[in-house]
Amino acid sequence: xxxxxxxxxxxxxxxxxxxxxxxxxxxxxxxxxxxxxxxxxxxxxxxxxxxxxxxxxxxxxxxxxxxxxxxxxxxxxxxxxxxxxxxxxxxxxxxxxxxxxxxxxxxxxxxxxxxxxxxxxxxxxxxxxxxxxxxxxxxxxxxxxxxxxxxxxxxxxxxxxxxx
Amino acid sequence: xxxxxxxxxxxxxxxxxxxxxxxxxxxxxxxxxxxxxxxxxxxxxxxxxxxxxxxxxxxxxxxxxxxxxxxxxxxxxxxxxxxxxxxxxxxxxxxxxxxxxxxxxxxxxxxxxxxxxxxxxxxxxxxxxxxxxxxxxxxxxxxxxxxxxxxxxxxxxxxxxxxxxxxxxxxxxxxxxxxxxxxxxxxxxxxxxxxxxxxxxxxxxxxxxxxxxxxxxxxxxxxxxxxxxxxxxxxxxxxxxxxxxxxxxxxxxxxxxxxxxxxxxxxxxxxxxxxxxxxxxxxxxxxxxxxxxxxxxxxxxxxxxxxxxxxxxxxxxxxxxxxxxxxxxxxxxxxxxx
Numbered sequence: 001x002x003x004x005x006x007x008x009x010x011x012x013x014x015x016x017x018x019x020x021x022x023x024x025x026x027x028x029x030x031x032x033x034x035x036x037x038x039x040x041x042x043x044x045x046x047x048x049x050x051x052x053x054x055x056x057x058x059x060x061x062x063x064x065x066x067x068x069x070x071x072x073x074x075x076x077x078x079x080x081x082x083x084x085x086x087x088x089x090x091x092x093x094x095x096x097x098x099x100x101x102x103x104x105x106x107x108x109x110x111x112x113x114x115x116x117x118x119x120x121x122x123x124x125x126x127x128x129x130x131x132x133x134x135x136x137x138x139x140x141x142x143x144x145x146x147x148x149x150x151x152x153x154x155x156x157x158x159x160x161x162x163x164x
Numbered sequence: 165x166x167x168x169x170x171x172x173x174x175x176x177x178x179x180x181x182x183x184x185x186x187x188x189x190x191x192x193x194x195x196x197x198x199x200x201x202x203x204x205x206x207x208x209x210x211x212x213x214x215x216x217x218x219x220x221x222x223x224x225x226x227x228x229x230x231x232x233x234x235x236x237x238x239x240x241x242x243x244x245x246x247x248x249x250x251x252x253x254x255x256x257x258x259x260x261x262x263x264x265x266x267x268x269x270x271x272x273x274x275x276x277x278x279x280x281x282x283x284x285x286x287x288x289x290x291x292x293x294x295x296x297x298x299x300x301x302x303x304x305x306x307x308x309x310x311x312x313x314x315x316x317x318x319x320x321x322x323x324x325x326x327x328x329x330x331x332x333x334x335x336x337x338x339x340x341x342x343x344x345x346x347x348x349x350x351x352x353x354x355x356x357x358x359x360x361x362x363x364x365x366x367x368x369x370x371x372x373x374x375x376x377x378x379x380x381x382x383x384x385x386x387x388x389x390x391x392x393x394x395x396x397x398x399x400x401x402x403x404x405x406x407x408x409x410x411x412x413x414x415x416x417x418x419x420x421x422x423x424x425x426x427x428x429x430x431x432x433x434x435x436x437x438x439x440x441x442x443x444x445x446x447x448x449x450x451x452x453x454x455x456x457x458x459x460x461x462x463x464x465x466x467x468x469x470x471x472x473x474x475x476x477x478x479x480x481x482x483x484x485x486x487x488x489x490x491x492x493x494x495x496x497x498x499x500x501x502x
Contacts (some may be wrong), residue, residue: 073194085274088194089309089317099321103314106322108356109383112315114326115296117303124312 003029013104033104070094123163130159166243166470168265169463173285176462177453178401180333180373181244182287184295184390185280187318187327188302189309195319196256196272204256204272211271214305215260223263230254235484238475244282249273267298274319275327277302284463286332286397288390296386315382325382330390332397333362337372337450338407345374348400356380357396371442371449371469376400408454423451431502435488436495441472445498460502468501 001011009029069076075087077095086092092099100110116125133156140149168181189195193207215224229237229251237251245265250257250273260269270278279302281295302308309317315325323329339345349359358379361369376397378389411419426447429436436444449465451457470476472494478485481493 073198085319087198107380107382112325114385117310
């Protein structure tokens with residue numbers, strides 16, 4: 001589906017507003033959603049969170065998620081929606097299908113690009129580390145600091161070998 | 165008391181303090197709201213064991229919230245060393261305070277760990293470097309809840325990702341005098357920054373002090389979040405300075421009158437509420453910032469702004485005081501310092 005506003009990009013943000021039974025649907029691309037007034041008011045308020053969750057059109061219909069319950073802490077989706085707080089780390093896996101649109105409406109993004117704990121040794125963590133090193137490498141080369149750059153290049157090679 | 169204000173500072177004519185906090189959780193425990201007391205204790209012990217491995221020379225003191233008096237609890241908040249949320253469930257919560265007060269590790273606030281660093285003036289580089297070191301140390305010994313897509317997992321979805329909230333406390337009386345605060349706040353909100361009162365979320369702004377912080381925590385790198393915030397703070401600094409200059413050249417008598425009236429009231433009053441005292445201390449700070457008042461240092465004023473708060477003034481008295489007694493002691497406390 002294409003974005004309703006610009007008609008150019010793929011729509012990635014789907015928003016349903018129900019006010020007094022009037023249903024209004026919006027399908028926007030990232031860029032238009034960021035600039036949209038519909039999302040403006042939902043940006044910063046903790047207290048609006050649960051209301052926000054009501055209005056989100058996730059990847060999985062609400063009915064199917066409603067019955068989800070976290071195996072570790074016992075929180076179900078209805079409780080999560082009421083409190084606006086997760087019960088434990090496992091909740092993130094449990095409610096994952098509904099989280100991307102929620103995060104997108106709060107943060108404008110749905111993917112972490114920052115720090116990765118050194119202990120996180122999953123493929124993704126390693127790839128993130130490689131990407132960061134590559135950025136460093138680029139910068140060092142542009143500053144003509146070749147000695148440092150060579151060290152970084154070796155590190156990248158090592159990590160890439162590790163991933164296989 | 166209030167040791168953190170003692171460090172060297174830059175741009176302190178506008179920026180009172182720089183703070184960064186990060187939220188972290190451990191994988192194998194429920195988040196604090198859903199924990200039993202036993203689980204909370206087990207987690208606290210795990211963290212205390214890790215803290216024993218700190219290199220020598222780095223010293224933290226451990227405080228359990230329920231072993232502090234209510235007055236002490238409040239005064240730690242007033243000194244900005246712990247968050248108001250930490251004392252909501254005293255039996256669950258505790259904190260570790262670095263001996264120079266530049267860092268606090270809060271245990272079982274909304275998240276298992278809330279690490280904060282606090283420096284006087286504008287000091288984001290040092291703040292980020294030191295909080296990153298603390299985080300790396302803790303991470304080397306603890307199993308953090310981390311998700312490949314979502315980053316550091318937190319109890320509230322508004323903190324997920326980096327878990328990072330960076331903020332500067334700014335003193336902007338000149339912008340307030342010319343009525344530009346609301347416009348400024350609106351502008352900040354449009355670019356994803358939050359403006360709050362003295363003690364963070366939901367607290368009121370007194371004494372022309374505002375805390376400006378990033379709102380979004382997911383999808384941007386930590387350094388980028390800080391870099392953007394810093395840019396905005398520098399803009400605020402230069403705007404405030406410009407307005408001060410033009411006030412001095414165009415409305416000098418009005419401004420001097422305002423400052424010296426406040427000075428006189430603070431120096432001779434026999435009774436004063438904390439709200440009134442904050443407003444006058446703010447004017448005194450403005451006097452210092454404009455070079456009109458010369459016999460006080462920024463840290464002296466900051467110490468007074470903290471010392472006159474309800475909890476701190478009772479701590480000073482070493483007993484509980486009613487409203488009336490507090491107002492009398494507050495006036496005395498200020499008189500002694502001017």
